[in-house]
Amino acid sequence: MSNEQENRTTGKVNGIIANLVIVQAEGPFAQNEICYIVHNGVWLMAEVIKAQGELAYVQVFESTRGLKPGSTVEFTGHMLEVSLGPGLLSRNYDGLLNDLDTMTGIFLKRGEYTATLNTKKKWDFKPTAKPGDQVTAGDWLGEVDENGIAHRIMVPFKMEGNYTVKSVSQAGSYSPDEPIARLLDENDEQIVVTMIQRWPVKKAIKAYRNKPRPFKLLETGVRTIDTLNPMVEGGTGFIPGPFGSGKTVLQQAISKQAEADIVVMAACGERANEVVELFKEFPELEDPWTGRKLMERTTIIANTSNMPVAAREASVYSAMTIAEYYRSMGHKVLMLADSTSRWAQALREMSNRMEELPGPDAFPMDLPAIVSNFYARAGYVVLNNGETGSITFIGTVSPAGGNLKEPVTEATKKATRCFYALSQQRADSKRYPAIDPIDSYSKYLEYPELQKTLAETISPAWTGQVNQLKNIMLRGKEAAEQINILGDDSVSVDYHLTFWKSEVVDAVLLQQDAFDAIDARTPLQRQRYMVDLLLKIINAPLGFDGFEEVQPFYKKIIDKLRQMNYSEFESEQFLAFRKELDRMVAERTAVEV
Amino acid sequence: METKALQRIYTKIGQITKATCTLRATDVGYEELATVDGRPAQVVKIVGDNVTLQIFSGTEGIRTDAEVVFAGKPPTLKVGDELAGRFFNSFGDPIDGGPQIEGEEREIGGPSVNPVRRQQPSELIATGIAGIDLNNTLVTGQKIPFFADPDQPFNQVMAMVALRAEADKIILGGMGLTNDDYLFFKDIFENAGALHRIISFVNTTEDPPVERLLVPDMALTAAEYFAVDKKEKVLVLLTDMTLFADALSIVSNRMDQIPSKDSMPGSLYSDLARLYEKAVQFGDGGSITIIAVTTLSGGDITHAIPDNTGYITEGQLFLRRDTEIGKVVIDPFRSLSRLKQLVIGKKTRADHPQVMNAAIRLYADAANARTKLENGFDLTEYDKRTLDFAKEYAEKLLAIDVNMGTTEMLDTAWALFAKYFSPEEVAVKKELVEEYWK
């Protein structure tokens, strides 16, 4: 390490255009290398984004106000790296994984960087490898208990090739930076391993055997997702929608309710008050799966919109790296990023400043490639030891003007398998969550692997029922259009029936109040019950004497079903509503035929 | 700019464009202030010893031998309690004939609050306007704009909200204000006897448009002084942010930057967010609430300015003239307060969220009925009831001239429900119907 230090390149600031700084380097440097600009004794972190002869174009992760040409620049010899180790959970970080809680003062200070991991805290270590074991990067050497989650201590990902375990520390309490294992490489050189390792965030961690197609549903408790367009463990999806259509509320609902071991949330260029909500609520709220506090399984990465733009890009990569780290331990990780459009905009700002040839809407030409490489880091993997882990990744997209034909939406659509399109019209009429039931899709529903697990875990009829529901929505929309064109009384009663059946599905299954204690989360079991009930009502042969009778009848049905949604599952009240419904349907069936 | 001894003076300008001039100078800091032939300017680019200055009032008539004086510092504001009751221009200089402020000099556009030091907003702001208090409840620490066409009375509504809001300080940032509007604000604050808690930074239509880029930062620096140092509840009014954004686009166009949508700079989102995110609630009672105005052109919210604003702010209040009742209303469909759920049903009566949503749902049904009518179709009996409901709802609750407490608003809504509908049609929780249905 020390001779590396001596060889480090230095340089001088030559030009400043907002947060793009041009550095005259006095030696070699690398693309994406990190350097520090020394300004009045404060060290400002920056990343090389272009090299031209001896000039390094660097994006500074801080404000450049007051910076002068001639200031000293020190290159570090490495790319943007973060520390990985026990203690990442329950923390609030900025985009570069500085711990926000250990910073001083009310305001963020330029150049104040705090440690990602607390090295004072001791962890109870249990060895799982033994001397003589053959290991490679990512293999488990031991574990510590992090909030009830098995945090594996692994062979650092940076270590290429094969190693032999020489020794592993005995069970006991250790600081994260103490040696816990010694490995020998192929030349019998000894390598000391601690609980902490470093990794360059822009590189994917690939310490796994293979990445099979996902096949297991990831329950979110959001009915319109789980039932109609399911997400899977290791799947990818995105939520585009105009402002105020409910992207953040939906993502936060998923983060609270999803069946995940670990949740990594990246607030990327969004509102500070929204992360404050997480800071305040997550330590209080319970994980419905374990009963522990939500914060215990969560890491929050906050690069709010008033933080330096360059760190926005870093924030999503930092978050993905943490997700990959926990996946390598065999955990089910859920990663959420709100909003990936802000990250794309940060790329655009920089590309414009560098006067690069712009692509559509002035975004960089390679935006689609960047987006698709990023989503490709998610997935369900089989680790080298045969265990499995997954990263499910859902990002939001904020399309300019709400128009889905814009570069970020289009690039993301190609890179993901689930599309949860939020519709302005639904949001305006407060039909939340505003996921459009017709435009949205989950490609996973077509996977035979998933259909098989759904048949086994929910019911053999499930996929058929789901397709039936989708069909009801589609036909309901067509009927509504016809009624609008021709008028209520110029169409047959059947049109009204078709339309109102879709309204029942919409009101009871699709719409869900994220702020109601009971309605907010519907476990799969309950979703199945409601689907059975809905289809029973919809398929019952009901008779009406004219279209005027249709609406009042279905309004009553909807009201009762909604009351069920607000009641504790299978409670007395719930069952009473059910009984009433059965009676209403039976009466209506009896009237006619 | 009095300390002449430290100033560096240059008299040889190399290049002059519409908005900028470039000269060779050393030891200049990024964003430093300067004057060119007495006109205020700011460093926007440094390459080697070539320094590019943006001249706020434009470069017309600037000579290549004009005197360029560097101030050695970025824009600042002197803060102190004496700010109260005073009127300033974009540079923080008094325009009311009063003395200069003697106080601590602070850089404007300072650093952001560490998010973990923020408190979750929870204090309701009552305005008496049901379109706000009932449907789009405001909270201290929130940032929210009025979206309005230029002919709407947005400044009047904003002034009314400000005066009813019980803030310790009201800070007005006026950008491209007409002289008439400037005098309107002055009068209304004076008549309300509120002048001593008002501070104004004003760029009028008579001032160079680019100067207004400094106004929000001036206003927010003053706001931070009172909210952080004095732990006060501060309300910042920014009008009109569309004119602020227009000034941004003037600058970026003149500097040959690649425009993105609607000829706005690609950094518009970050430029606006940096300002709006100054809204904050602190734990010790201090807060900054921002109410802004974004004028629309022909109600188009997909234009880059309202669009980016909507993505940043915590909702928007959409003003619209309701032709049926002949009054300006706060449109319940396009309006939203995202922080309302922190207070409604908690600081207000428990039925608030459900009543609010039910009324808007029924109002939406009325909109559908109206479409049917316009297309020449017969209305059902239910359709007709929704139309009657909508009219009365607009008049009694949505119009901006109502002034009542939230409980009264809720009771009014229940009365309308009962007048026009059955409980099933309103579809709210059974417990609430049992308690409030009249």
Ligand SMILES: Nc1ncnc2c1ncn2[C@@H]1O[C@H](COP(=O)(O)OP(=O)(O)OP(=O)(O)O)[C@@H](O)[C@H]1O
């Ligand atoms: N499921 C829901 N139930 C009830 N209300 C909701 C729901 N989803 C959204 N809302 C309402 O819509 C508002 C806006 O939602 P949200 O903040 O999630 O929008 P967004 O799409 O993230 O907007 P932006 O792009 O501006 O961040 C919320 O504050 C809430 O009032």
Ligand SMILES: [Mg+2]
């Ligand atoms: Mg959002």
